[in-house]
Amino acid sequence: MAHIQIQQLRVSYGSLPVLNDINLEIPDRQIVAIIGPSGCGKTTLLKSMNRLLDLNEDVSVTGSILLDGVNIYDPAMDVTCLRKRVGFLPQRPYPLPMSIFENVAFGPRIHGLSVLSAGGGGKQAEKSLVEHYLRLAGLWDEVKDRLDEPAAKLSIGQQQRLALARVLSIEPEVILADEPTSALDPVSAKLVETQFKLLKENYTIILVTHILRQARRLADYIVFLYMGDLIEHKPAAVFFSAPDDEKTKAYISGEIS
Numbered sequence: 001m002a003h004i005q006i007q008q009l010r011v012s013y014g015s016l017p018v019l020n021d022i023n024l025e026i027p028d029r030q031i032v033a034i035i036g037p038s039g040c041g042k043t044t045l046l047k048s049m050n051r052l053l054d055l056n057e058d059v060s061v062t063g064s065i066l067l068d069g070v071n072i073y074d075p076a077m078d079v080t081c082l083r084k085r086v087g088f089l090p091q092r093p094y095p096l097p098m099s100i101f102e103n104v105a106f107g108p109r110i111h112g113l114s115v116l117s118a119g120g121g122g123k124q125a126e127k128s129l130v131e132h133y134l135r136l137a138g139l140w141d142e143v144k145d146r147l148d149e150p151a152a153k154l155s156i157g158q159q160q161r162l163a164l165a166r167v168l169s170i171e172p173e174v175i176l177a178d179e180p181t182s183a184l185d186p187v188s189a190k191l192v193e194t195q196f197k198l199l200k201e202n203y204t205i206i207l208v209t210h211i212l213r214q215a216r217r218l219a220d221y222i223v224f225l226y227m228g229d230l231i232e233h234k235p236a237a238v239f240f241s242a243p244d245d246e247k248t249k250a251y252i253s254g255e256i257s
């Protein structure tokens, strides 16, 4: 269980302000969709939550993001530990140049997960872990007979579920996903959506999407950004049926996109 509170968050790249005073509490174990027009700051907000923004040299971040009450921007924060608790699924899959099996086993080995170290680890423990995460990602049945093949041989839709298995394999509490289905065909996209719905029972999933229909299908909670401002955030049912703000109404109706 991880509780995220964003307080007075401001982000700029060089002299360009991108997020203005964002205050937001993320509900646990739900699918939260961050939506809004291109360039409004969705990816920036998502990446702020596990400090992936740090990779940009000219970025400036002020305010705080509390994870279970601890500010992740505190200089004392262990960023590796943070990124283990808050995993990130990018728009496109980048499988490691190794087998399907090795791709999933990699994370637990690096992080020395207790499951592996307990009882001396062992190949059998590792095999069952790999199966477990591939099942959670909805990929097991398609790959169980070809685990030793290079991951690059999988279709892009399968690779994206492999990427999900890799995120899950570090046992995060929160999954950040940036337009995770935008590179996929509709059938593969549906498979990823189905897994998200199953996973939300145990994880908090924060998803950026520019597809309103996907937000309607999947999200329990909506965060609507417009030009760096947080315009409205509320349970999805209320957001779509009774939005408060004129900009939200215009966005939902398709007047602005």
Ligand SMILES: Nc1ncnc2c1ncn2[C@@H]1O[C@H](COP(=O)(O)OP(=O)(O)OP(=O)(O)O)[C@@H](O)[C@H]1O
Binding pocket: 013, 016, 018, 036, 037, 038, 039, 040, 041, 042, 043, 044, 045, 056, 210
């Ligand atoms: N590394 C960067 N350096 C400078 N400006 C950036 C950088 N990354 C993003 N920006 C700018 O910050 C603003 C917000 O970008 P961001 O990627 O967060 O938007 P977005 O809502 O995810 O857009 P899209 O829907 O197109 O992915 C944009 O004006 C963008 O050009």
Ligand SMILES: [Mg+2]
Binding pocket: 042, 043, 044, 208
């Ligand atoms: Mg983006």
